[in-house]
Amino acid sequence: MTRYRDTDSHPERGSMPKSPANDGNAAGRETAPTIQTVQRAALILSSFTVGKPQLSLNEITARLGASKATAHRYTKALRAANMLRYDERTALYSLGPQVLTLAATARAGLPIVSAAEPYMEELGHQINETIVLSVWDGETATVVRSVDNTDHLIRISVRTGSRLDLTTSAQGRVFCAYLPEDDVPNLRRMLKRDPELQKELTEIRTHGLSVNSPAINGVRTIAAPIFEGERISAAMAVVGTTVAIPDDVESAMAKALRETATALSQRLGNSGAQTPEE
Numbered sequence: 001m002t003r004y005r006d007t008d009s010h011p012e013r014g015s016m017p018k019s020p021a022n023d024g025n026a027a028g029r030e031t032a033p034t035i036q037t038v039q040r041a042a043l044i045l046s047s048f049t050v051g052k053p054q055l056s057l058n059e060i061t062a063r064l065g066a067s068k069a070t071a072h073r074y075t076k077a078l079r080a081a082n083m084l085r086y087d088e089r090t091a092l093y094s095l096g097p098q099v100l101t102l103a104a105t106a107r108a109g110l111p112i113v114s115a116a117e118p119y120m121e122e123l124g125h126q127i128n129e130t131i132v133l134s135v136w137d138g139e140t141a142t143v144v145r146s147v148d149n150t151d152h153l154i155r156i157s158v159r160t161g162s163r164l165d166l167t168t169s170a171q172g173r174v175f176c177a178y179l180p181e182d183d184v185p186n187l188r189r190m191l192k193r194d195p196e197l198q199k200e201l202t203e204i205r206t207h208g209l210s211v212n213s214p215a216i217n218g219v220r221t222i223a224a225p226i227f228e229g230e231r232i233s234a235a236m237a238v239v240g241t242t243v244a245i246p247d248d249v250e251s252a253m254a255k256a257l258r259e260t261a262t263a264l265s266q267r268l269g270n271s272g273a274q275t276p277e278e
Contacts, residue, residue, distance in 0.1 A: 170212035
């Protein structure tokens with residue numbers, strides 16, 4: 001007796017072609033676990049914050065809403081990809097070096113970076129000093145582009161991805177001066193404690209520049225705001241030695257920076273001088 005295979009009820013075993021509908025269902029079944037894996041990995045990574053940079057496995061498990069074994073499996077895979085690091089001494093996890101690389105790459109792809117680059121290059125050639133661009137990361141200024149001077153005996157280089165001090169760096173103070181107070185963590189409290197900071201921010205808004213001269217390293221920075229429309233979107237700075245860069249906001253170098261920042265802001269749709277949003 002000849003036996004026949006039931007190819008209609010088991011199409012995956014038969015020779016008949018699959019229907020588009022069945023293909024779609026199969027693809028959906030195969031894709032769903034992959035999507036869940038990506039979502040869970042993203043959930044774990046997003047659990048780390050500046051205020052909470054280290055987490056225990058129990059905290060990750062609670063955040064994930066899965067079993068401890070599942071959370072451990074995910075953390076192991078993320079460690080293998082250098083997305084997480086684990087401190088055996090404290091039994092705590094933190095973000096790994098690959099996350100920093102991805103963050104720097106993401107910031108480098110911001111539209112403001114490509115828009116600012118030719119202006120930075122031109123200003124660097126004009127004044128022969130290092131030009132730096134930073135953006136607001138929600139808590140402070142973060143460097144996204146640096147055009148280094150190469151002609152000086154002393155070369156100053158600023159690392160992309162560096163997070164600058166909010167109130168002591170020139171670029172940090174520019175954001176303090178032009179962002180709404182509520183957008184800057186603890187700014188109201190800092191201003192109440194430090195009247196000199198309030199005075200400095202007022203002067204920045206008056207001159208459109210912030211000058212910073214840390215005595216510890218002999219480096220001076222002049223920074224200016226970049227506006228996209230009516231809101232600050234970046235800060236551009238000139239960085240050099242205290243010998244090369246005057247601390248006068250009316251110096252030729254300061255004026256060149258201010259003119260470059262104004263030209264870039266106008267290209268980005270800014271109509272004139274700005275004050276912080278209320």
